[in-house]
């Protein structure tokens with residue numbers, strides 16, 4: 113059973129993991145790659161537990177040759193390190 | 195919410211126990227692994243309050259100083275870097291302040307000083323630090339928006355924060371960060387995100403005694419014992435954009451929010467739950483929890499299996515729950531995959547189960563206990579005194 117349905121715009125792009133992520137109740141992150149989205153995968157899994165979520169998105173936004181789509185690639189947020 | 199009784203007797207000893215998800219160092223065991231049974235931690239300074247987040251912990255000492263440990267990748271530990279800490283480390287930036295309230299969110303942290311200043315650090319991508327931008331901070335920064343007004347409490351959720359202010363014009367709750375599920379309570383419509391604190395509507399007439407936030411939920415408890423919730427709807431109910439009083443004939447003295455449920459502790463020592471249709475069956479969806487699927491008169495339902503046991507304290511992780519009985523016993527239920535129930539296995543439970551926390555010394559008794567939950571882990575802080583012989 114899917115833990116939750118999450119829209120792609122509510123997921124965060126994680127440059128390190130090269131994945132869209134969303135908080136998992138275990139403390140880790142649900143993850144799905146652009147490649148997975150491109151082939152229509154809609155399950156984002158957590159590497160630390162058995163839970164998964166269903167990602168709501170338009171496949172067309174990811175199948176274009178160019179990643180120029182109306183899904184705004186979430187920009188990396190700057191970080192202030194004191 | 196906090197009994198806040200000091201450890202008076204010099205012979206009284208404090209014990210800190212932890213269990214559950216531990217791969218970010220959040221258990222304070224100095225190991226990066228899950229623990230399925232309670233672990234006694236190496237000696238810490240005397241702790242007055244803990245707050246546990248997604249995978250980090252903030253400890254407030256009786257000396258009003260702050261220690262943090264666990265996941266630090268977003269700067270939530272306030273150590274001036276973005277690294278995890280396996281052991282409790284003091285937050286140097288706050289060492290010149292007397293801190294009286296702390297809150298750990300998913301990946302951010304909030305600290306309130308004795309004179310009412312509030313500081314935040316960690317993930318700021320949704321404006322949840324209240325600093326007017328969407329930038330993360332690795333050291334606590336003062337939230338200047340409140341100027342000289344007195345902040346009493348802060349509550350950090352997944353992507354939002356609440357602040358409780360008291361003043362001559364009554365109590366005021368402010369929200370900042372993500373408002374996608376209505377969790378800010380600042381307008382009738384959902385707002386994407388705000389990076390500066392805005393006043394929560396609908397609580398102006400309410401004397402608020404405490405606030406809490408977890409997941410996409412927000413809650414406030416009034417001094418009359420009324421519980422208000424807003425944000426993501428419970429049990430499949432629609433999201434709520436303004437504080438909504440939980441309909442119940444009971445008066446509440448404590449509330450504990452999860453990601454899909456809220457617990458309320460009544461004045462009589464009963465525990466009630468709202469939402470939580472998957473509580474204790476996440477890994478076993480065929481089994482149905484028979485709690486409050488009908489949103490009739492009483493929105494909340496009593497927790498099964500407690501019978502006449504009187505409860506004195508509650509806490510909620512994302513998907514598990516913990517309570518303390520008047521005899522100082524700890525009981526857990528909900529999701530158990532990471533050992534967060536402390537029962538020696540990874541099973542889920544729909545009814546509270548007794549946790550076996552070893553007596554450190556044979557001739558001692560427990561004088562007070564408090565429970566705290568992070569997303570997938572649990573802490574117990576208890577004071578013990580030797581038995582008179």
Ligand SMILES: [Zn+2]
Nearest residue numbers: 136138158161
């Ligand atoms: Zn997980």
